[in-house]
Amino acid sequence: MADDKKLTKRADDFSAWYNEVVLRAELADYSPVRGCMVIRPRGYGIWERMQQQLDTMFKDTGHENAYFPLFIPESFLKKEAQHVEGFAPETAVVTHGGGKKLEEPLIVRPTSETIIYAMYAKWVQSYRDLPILINQWANVVRWEMRTRLFLRTLEFLWQEGHTAHATHEEAEHETRKMLGVYRDFMEGYMAMPVVTGQKTESEKFAGALRTYSCEGMMQDNKALQAGTSHDLGQNFAKAFDLKFQTEEGGTEFAWNTSWGVSTRMIGGLVMTHGDDNGLRIPPLLAPIEIVIVPIWRNDEDKGRVRAAAMLIKESLSAWERRSPGRLRVHVDDREGMKPGAKYYEWELRGIPLRIEIGPRDLEQNQAIMVRRDTGAKRPVSLDSVGEDAADMLHVIQETMLIDARERREANSFRGGGVSYDKFREIMAGDGGFVYAGWCGGAACEATIKEETKASIRVLPDEEFRSADVPKSCLKCGSASTAEALWAKAY
Numbered sequence: 312m313a314d315d316k317k318l319t320k321r322a323d324d325f326s327a328w329y330n331e332v333v334l335r336a337e338l339a340d341y342s343p344v345r346g347c348m349v350i351r352p353r354g355y356g357i358w359e360r361m362q363q364q365l366d367t368m369f370k371d372t373g374h375e376n377a378y379f380p381l382f383i384p385e386s387f388l389k390k391e392a393q394h395v396e397g398f399a400p401e402t403a404v405v406t407h408g409g410g411k412k413l414e415e416p417l418i419v420r421p422t423s424e425t426i427i428y429a430m431y432a433k434w435v436q437s438y439r440d441l442p443i444l445i446n447q448w449a450n451v452v453r454w455e456m457r458t459r460l461f462l463r464t465l466e467f468l469w470q471e472g473h474t475a476h477a478t479h480e481e482a483e484h485e486t487r488k489m490l491g492v493y494r495d496f497m498e499g500y501m502a503m504p505v506v507t508g509q510k511t512e513s514e515k516f517a518g519a520l521r522t523y524s525c526e527g528m529m530q531d532n533k534a535l536q537a538g539t540s541h542d543l544g545q546n547f548a549k550a551f552d553l554k555f556q557t558e559e560g561g562t563e564f565a566w567n568t569s570w571g572v573s574t575r576m577i578g579g580l581v582m583t584h585g586d587d588n589g590l591r592i593p594p595l596l597a598p599i600e601i602v603i604v605p606i607w608r609n610d611e612d613k614g615r616v617r618a619a620a621m622l623i624k625e626s627l628s629a630w631e632r633r634s635p636g637r638l639r640v641h642v643d644d645r646e647g648m649k650p651g652a653k654y655y656e657w658e659l660r661g662i663p664l665r666i667e668i669g670p671r672d673l674e675q676n677q678a679i680m681v682r683r684d685t686g687a688k689r690p691v692s693l694d695s696v697g698e699d700a701a702d703m704l705h706v707i708q709e710t711m712l713i714d715a716r717e718r719r720e721a722n723s724f725r726g727g728g729v730s731y732d733k734f735r736e737i738m739a740g741d742g743g744f745v746y747a748g749w750c751g752g753a754a755c756e757a758t759i760k761e762e763t764k765a766s767i768r769v770l771p772d773e774e775f776r777s778a779d780v781p782k783s784c785l786k787c788g789s790a791s792t793a794e795a796l797w798a799k800a801y
């Protein structure tokens with residue numbers, strides 16, 4: 312049950328606000344094991360909707376689901392040099408089983424490249440066996456020191472796609488394609504605009520040739536890496552002897568990709584859309600889209616408005632919407648609780664649309680519809696409530712994306728005009744996305760990160776680059792070789 316204490320305001324302490332929203336909207340709770348979290352039904356319901364949609368999108372792009380084991384032989388992780396270096400500090404290792412010391416310790420998967428490509432090596436003989444396009448929904452464990460609910464926890468839920476191809480061109484195409492799927496999902500369903508682009512050498516995935524990423528801007532102007540897609544080249548194929556016979560009769564190593572998004576996206580959703588009254592869930596991901604609150608003062612009214620509320624629910628639940636599926640509706644007819652307290656609770660939980668109906672509304676054959684995103688209220692006729700509510704949810708979904716994009720752009724700084732002094736001032740102050748020139752040098756990248764805590768999020772894809780191309784490096788002033796997007800990040 313939500314308590315009545317007011318939420319901390321975002322402007323006062325964004326981090327405290329975030330934790331309070333996650334806990335009080337009942338998305339997740341702390342677990343008895345430090346760094347782990349319990350995902351509660353209201354949070355898991357959002358994850359299920361994310362999964363359903365992404366799963367459809369993966370299948371529409373030719374992928375199938377499979378499941379690989381939680382345990383990975385320690386020797387596997389050591390086969391790809393960069394990969395082991397990247398993950399060794401955060402692995403959980405099982406040394407005993409059934410009361411006996413194991414001959415070879417087992418790693419609890421931090422990610423599954425090694426075990427999956429070892430299996431592909433067994434399944435692939437000829438070019439006819441390619442491509443392999445597999446996804447798995449799973450949990451992974453990374454022993455993080457500093458954890459935050461949804462954003463960084465020891466164990467989290469995710470999906471990892473792993474593919475094998477006959478040519479590098481095909482693998483690179485797949486990598487970019489799945490980045491596009493993630494972007495479509497994040498913008499179309501989460502209403503969270505993202506900047507896509509390539510990671511620098513120092514920020515790429517351990518073992519990848521190239522890493523691409525989707526970066527969203529949270530309301531504290533920090534970036535959240537919300538999804539990544541990796542062109543793995545032949546690194547893992549060589550480590551696991553994943554070879555195939557070519558059409559011409561020769562032998563070649565396969566080309567791999569991997570791509571993943573996780574429950575971290577729920578944290579992104581909270582930090583993109585929440586306000587000082589709590590959570591705001593984009594309708595397409597809301598487990599409940601509409602809550603109906605009947606209002607009564609005496610027993611006679613109670614019977615009538617409750618019956619009317621149930622009728623509205625029936626007509627809404629049967630409503631065929633533009634996007635697949637029916638409207639998800641809940642009637643809150645709890646006794647002994649004032650309507651105002653109910654409104655407060657549903658606002659905190661982020662339900663996109665509220666319909667209030669009292670005796671006087673009933674006499675006028677109407678109800679009052681209240682948007683969570685803007686707070687705007689208006690009467691709707693009971694004869695058209697289904698259509699009006701479905702249309703309104705559509706409008707809310709669109710408005711949330713537009714608002715988030717406007718906020719991002721208002722906090723982005725572009726062009727060659729940003730001097731390093733100005734950059735330091737921005738990062739020491741309110742932060743934001745800064746698009747600036749970069750010489751391509753790892754030294755400049757590292758120094759800036761050390762001095763300002765901002766990092767290169769991506770070298771943005773063409774559509775995000777500035778019209779006024781920066782000519783010189785933000786730090787050293789020599790010629791810029793690529794425009795870089797800088798921000799502090801989660």
Ligand SMILES: [Zn+2]
Pocket residue numbers: 749750751752755784785786787788789
């Ligand atoms: Zn430089």
